[in-house]
Amino acid sequence: RTGRPLVASYHTPAAEYAGYLAEGWLMNGVARAGNAYERWFLDRADRVIAPSDTAKAELEARGVGPVSVVANGIDIDRFAPTDPAAFRARHDLPAAGERPLVGYTGRHGFEKQLSDLVRAVDGTDATLVFGGDGPARKTLEAQVAGSDADVRFLGFLDREELPAFYSALDVFAFPSPVETQGLVALEAMACGTPVVGVEAGALVETIDENATGYLYDPGDIQGFRAALDRALVEHDRLAETCLSRRESMGVERAVDALAAVYDAVL
Structure with missing residues (x-):
């Protein structure tokens, strides 16, 4: 210790990724070790920052504290409604009005439960678009091959493309139950795209039910x-509400809240 205050930020539950390192009883041991390390590290901090009330409650249940909530903000100048016509053409996606576009971008991890999304659109007239990549992609591609779903894998997208990606979608889908906030949901909403997510983790806070999107029960396809x-x-009503709340998603508010936490520990 140097005598200076230590502020730690918590964004990811390490135990959720134990399955990448081990299986069965050994996986449980890895998860416990991850939790123990997190607790050891966070206990050294004078203040812990969590991005949502859900994450704060999880930490406090494990005996971590004091915890302050500072929600992450996004660049609302970058993430704004954009004409997606060129993006659709570049990636050979259906033109506006041809088929509903449902999509997700981010890490293709098994913990994200993206297979539920494929099952949800299977048999519908929607086109499902995946941006990003990750360890679950091959499994998803095999699942798609055995389904009737129209699914497109775009791979990693340049950050400059993301506003057009979100704007091209009719709905952003987020089946991940492990989010401590879910920034991609905020990015989508800032572009005027409603979000449907699982009623688990911090998505219950990020998505305002019947206002910016809808929630569903975990595992309920x-x-x-x-x-x-x-x-x-x-869509139109939800999109209007999403756009009306853009200012509340801005990074400036997050910076002010973060500065207040640092001031409090000095």
Whole structure:
């Protein structure tokens, strides 16, 4: 220790990734070790910052504290409604009005439960678009090959392309139950795209039910499909609400809140 205050930020539950290192009882041991290390490190801090009330409650249940909530913000100048016509053409996607576009971008990890999204759109007239990559991609591609779903894998997208990606979608789908906030959901909403997500983790805070999108119960594929259908029907109303809340998503508010935490520990 140097005598200077230490502020630590928490964004990812390490135990959720134990399955990449081991299986069975050994996986449980790795998860416990990850939790123990997190607790040891965070206990050294004078203040811990969590990006959501959900993450704060999780930390406090493990005996970590004091915890302050500072939600991450996004660059709302960058993430704004954009004409997606060129993006659609470049990636050979259906033109506007031809088919509903449902999509996700981010890490293709098994913990994200992206296979639920493929099952939810299977048998519908929607085109599912995946941006990004990760260890679950080959499994997803094999799942798609055995389904009737129209799915496109775009791979990693340049950051400059993301506003057009979000703007091209009719609905952004987010089945991940492990989010401590879910920045891609904010990016989508800032572009005027409603979000359908699982009612787990911090998505219950990030998505305002019946205002910026809809939630569904974990593992309920029919409920997931129904939420997507409802968001497509209610798209214009939900999109209007998303756009009306852009200012609240801005990084400036996050910076001010973060500065207040640092001031408090000095």
